[in-house]
Amino acid sequence: MKTQVSTTINNEPVEFLCQPNESLLEVLRNTLSLTGAKEGCNNGNCGACSVILNGVLVNSCCVLAVETEGASVTTIEGIAPKSGGLHPIQQAFLENAALQCGICTPGFIMASKALLDKNPHPTEHEVRYWLAGNLCRCTGYDKIVKAVLAVAG
């Protein structure tokens, strides 16, 4: 039996039907075609599926879609300004070559956004600590950390 959910995604009201056991990641990707959130592990260990739910960074593979009833979800598709250009974190990732294959990138950008929204001037250690829930196998993290520090100024 499917459940109807009313929520807000990237500032737009959205309604969808889902099974009670479907994850937010599944609904984003399969039902809503928001495939920017990636599945790397499906059990909360890689961060590739990171989104922001009511201001809190979550692994969308570990959130049930029904839990987003009445909530506000921000995904990688929703952070660039409507007026054009990229979000400063997206721009910094490009300028700092902070991605190689790019599969982890949406998750890292969302995690970085959640960090900088809370703490606009983190130290290198704080950046590393905050991003430790996101795995990147390509970059060795060096340029990712530098990109986030560049935005923090």
Added chain:
Amino acid sequence: MTTDTVAIGKRPIRHDGVDKVTGRAQYGNDVKLAGTLYAHILRSAHAHARIMSIDTSAAGELPGVQAVVTSADMPDLSKNTEVINDGEGEGGGLAYMSQNMLARGKVLYHGHAIAAVAATSASIAEEACKLIKVDYEILPPLLSTCDAMKDDAPIIHAAMRTEEAGKLGDKPSNVAKHMQLKRGDMDAGFAEADVVVEREFFTKMVHQGYIEPQATTVLWKQDGTLSIWASTQSPWGVRREVSELLQVPQGKIKVTPTEIGGGFGGKLDVYLEPVAAILSKKAGYKPVKMAMSRADVLMATGPTSGSWIKVKMGVKKNGEITAAQAWMEYEAGAFPGSPVGAGMGVIFGPYRLPNVQIDGYDVIVNKPKTMAYRAPGGTNAAYASESVVDELAEKIGMDPLRLRQLNGAKEGDRRVDGPTFQRVGYLETVQAAINSPHYEDGLAAAPATNIKVGRGVASGFWFNWGGKSSCNAAVNPDGSITLSEGSADIGGTRTSISMQLAEVLGIGVENIKPAVVDTDSVGYNDATGGSRTTFGSGLAAFEVGTKIKQIMIERAAKFWEIDAKDVTLVRGVFKNHSKQMTFAELAAKLDETGGQVVASAATDGKGGAPAFGTHVVDVAVDTETGKVQILRYTAVQDVGHAIYPPYVEGQIQGGVSQGVGWALHEEYFYNDKGLLLNASLLDYRMPTALDLPMIETILVEVASPNHPYGVRGVGEVPIVPPAAAVANAIHNAIGVRVTNLPMSPGEVLRALGKI
């Protein structure tokens, strides 16, 4: 070296950057065709068992299920002796590859695919797999080279005989191959030495760890053609392997590469595509999507070999290495094809050796079939040899980099595996390491008495490959150029390839519009692997640029009504005495000068030009907990010519990170029944941002003689030195040598005699 260039050596934003930071880039699992079915694979619950029967009837009856397949639905290739070589590591036999897609008769490792279901949803497919009944006769598993090589060991492949010097042995064996490299006189060499060190090293299986699990969509159409969307390093490899495994002509198969979320060698060969194809056909010619879970990835793809390696080396007091010998047993996994051959080339790769002997064994065990992993076989080999080199230096009281300078290979020296080195930059990397701020600085002070700090160094060698590439280019009226190429772009190669085309024409790389196209839209391209893409596909781009340049010069000449030999193209401007015209201005006039300008090129890059790296690392070892922390890391590498420097640095930093993971955290845990106990990213512990410091890179540029811009492959060699460098740093900190990978807290405490 790059000061007067227009495109190469610069740091532009990559062409596919916006798609990748906005979530628009389409990876393997993002493909969605109308009417797609979803597939799931049933995997073996045992490490080694005979399949007595498979009953798929209940699965087939579940509502929503559209097809169920087993190996009976695939061509039986068990008598086929053809070898498929992916150009990286060792080739695997077609018969074995077929058995790895879906087990035939026996299952050979925990997670071996047995059957697959396509259904209207992924959850129905998964449910249906649980309804398949498999009757097993469980057989004893072999889980180490040591056990598999015992005289009375059970034989995993009944027909296997050991291949030795081109001949097959006369009795069944679990050793697929024994190889030997030898020159000089070992006894004389060791007799000359003042110090001889001999040690054994054990390493565990480790995984490539790409963050994107394998995913594919396959549509077998009613006209007998197949369309395949795949996350792969090798679109043409997928085409060939599916063709051979399903006995369908290559001309009937089109492979469209999606964006690829990492590979590191693990996405060179097929796992899913042939199975999805037969499901598509059996389900009535519908598209079938198949995506692995992380557990599937860890259980049944990759990994690289666990190994046992013994190294013996001798040195004179003056630092001259007189002899080196190694015995290397590599786990192939369930089917032949470990990277032991490559490991044999790497183990003493950086040195000039008068007397050397290396014996390598490719050994079948009940674990997944190993797959290439970044400099396949190199990291564990260098861990062994570079630990011993460090010990030689210690015993004769010499700086370990000085010892490497005295014995390092250079142009004209013969490699252990035969060829003679052309111009290489090994000694330059050692010198740059000696001169580095890191090596000149002292160690940080230890913060507490139970913390010991130490520094280690190690070097590494990798062959690098050239390979075949082709591309098409077309000049657009605004002066931009469309470049269709066929190399899966795992880390910025659209741009590094485009830069070489742009450079020939003297225009900025932003004028090139690269596209990675399907196998029907450009000529053949070898895999993105073997550190070959910027080298090999860059060569094709250089050549296509040279052709475009020639045609455009002729067009300028025609426009000016002069002879082509009187026209030059300098920094994107055509010139003849006082007349001049930019590339874009001429591009706007193509219709007036003979129509559109297109060109294509097909190249075979010979001699990928070997790469060397020398790494310096500082560690802190907690002698109470055994935990090792990386404090500082500097990687020096001869990169030939850094075409796209931020991504050259990125390759080095990524390789170091994987090497550090291999050194300290990562391993496959099997229980005594051969069941993999840590098939998740929580328990298979890859480095996080918190485990690493910034990774300093020093790019040494000794131009490769085999490429117009001096390119050498850069991707693989950075994973070779880290495990040895960290081991040597741990020794420097606590005075004992840790000879098992990973050097986890338990191993460190054991080495200290505390547990």
